[in-house]
Amino acid sequence: MNSVSPTAxxxxxxxxxxxxxxxxxxxxxxxxxxxxxxxxxxxxxxxxVDKIKSKLLTAWNNVKYGWTVKMKTHFSSTMPLYLLGELYNFRFDDDIERFQKDFVSRIWMTYRKDFPALEGTLLTTDCGWGCMIRSGQMLLAQGLLVHLLSRDWFWPNALYTHLVDMEPIRSSSPSNTLNYPVPSSTKYPQERSRSVWHTLPHQRIVQYPHQEQIHRDILRWLSDHPASPFGLHHMVSLGGSMGKKAGDWYGPSIVAHIMRKALDRASQVPELSVYVSQDCTVYRGDVEQLLGEDPPSDGSVVGRAVIVLVPVRLGGEAFNPVYKHCVKEFLRMQSCLGIIGGKPKHSLYFIGYQDNNLLYLDPHYCQPYIDTSKDEFPLEVNVDEQESVCALVIFDSE
Incomplete structure (x- = not known):
């Protein structure tokens, strides 16, 4: 997909x-x-002319990417699936249900149209250029969910949300993104993750009112409004200090630093920080310093936490197969928040894998703007499941 810049x-x-x-x-x-x-x-x-161009681009983009929203995804019933550190074996019916709950509970950010114009421009859509920012928002949303609600939380309405049909079958996907053999010892691990999900699979159906409010707050913080601390308008504004403007394509490294600045300035979650590694190196002392700062004085039970972002290049023009095993190992980590990146000017949010196929959320489908200033705004989104980089992301807490 080519980057589109607005006409001057x-x-x-x-x-x-x-x-x-x-x-x-x-x-x-x-x-x-x-x-x-x-x-x-x-x-x-x-x-x-700009408005007409924007409408035509949105229409073409949805023709190009819209079909993937309704496509049927095929999963193997014989291979384990990892979703942000959680293990699922589709041999078991309860694992299929748990996976659906887990997947639908992820926050899917996509191109939007008809939102308030970005400052200094007439742009009311990010269609064609904002996919990396949307990928970064999804990653940040996952960090906020883990920090404020825990990895074991899920959206109670997940079971009642329309999810694309899944047909667990033996792997037959033409997309073989990670052509790396899975060791036999990892096909059916003897022990499952010891989370609340696995011990009490039905307990997560209950959600307390404050959890619903936190969920809505996170969505408001990410909404396309100038006042939203993690919204597109604020992200683009912060990108201005790095030589970026609305209509430009943002790389994963730029977005990583934008997220760091956004969290530094956000009063909503003062106990959460972002650390961006330099030259692919994470300095333990720097992370410990962020974790060791004084806890919030408002009596909050939420401790300090750090989102560690590691911008890397996994190959030259194409993905280097030597990193395949590393990507799989990373997506199996309990502290993994995912990977953002992909092809040049075409970003995706990778959240898991099964066998040699990556599982990701695609931000390229353009949807109407949602006004989150209302007390009751829609929470349901049409999720896009696909089989198939970049910034690796780790969540670290006290």
């Missing part, structure tokens, strides 16, 4: 239209006023 728009003003070289006279002033009116007319035409 010249903003005319009465003062600017009256500027001349040399002396002024009534006739020249009238001529300038006429020229200013013509300039404003041209600007208005350019604005309309």
């Amino acid at each position: 728009v010249q903003y005319g003003s009465p003062e600017a239209s009256r500027r001349t070289l040399g002396h002024k006279n009534p006739s020249s002033r009238n001529d300038q006023t006429k020229m200013g009116s013509e300039g404003a007319s041209r600007d208005g035409e350019a604005d309309e």
Whole structure:
């Protein structure tokens, strides 16, 4: 997918239209006023052209990517599946149900349209250029869910949400993204993860009112509104100090630093920080320093935590197969928050794998803007499951 930059728009003003070289006279002033009116007319035409281009791009984008939303995903019933550190074996019916609950509970961020215009522009959509920012938002959303609600939380309405049909069968996908043999010892681990899910699989159906409020707060913080601390408007604004503007394509390293700045400035979660590694190196002392800062004084039971972002390049023009095993090992970690990246100018949010196929959330489907300022706004999203980088992300807490 090619990056799309907005057409430059010249903003005319009465003062600017009256500027001349040399002396002024009534006739020249009238001529300038006429020229200013013509300039404003041209600007208005350019604005309309931009709006038409935006609508056409959104329509084409949804034709290009919309079919994946309704596609049927095939899973193997003989191979384990890992989703952000959680193990699922589709030999067991309860594992299939637990996986559906888990997957639907992830927050899916996509292109949006018709939101308030980004500052200094007429753009009301990020279609065509905002996929890396959306991937970063999904990653950050997962960190907020783990920090404020725990990895064992799930959305109670997950069982009643329309999920694309899944047909557990033997692996037959044409996409063999991770062509790396799974050792026989890992096919059916003898012990499952000792989380609340596995010991009390039905207990998670109950959600307390404060949990629902936290869930809604997280969605509000990520909404496409200038006041949202982790919304697109604020992310783009922070990118300005790094030479980026609305309409540019953002790389994973830039987005990692934008997320760090956003969390540093967010008063909503003062106990959560982001650490971005330099040259693929994580310095333990720096992370421990972030964890060792004074806890919040408001009596909150939530301790300090750090999201560790590691921007890396796993190959040259294409993914280097030597890293396949490392990617799998990373996605099996309990502290894993996922991987953002993909092909140049085409970002995805990778959250798991089965056999040699990656599981990811695709941000490229464009959906209408949702006003989260209302008390009751829709929580349901049409999730996109696909079989198939980058920034590796780890969640570390006290």
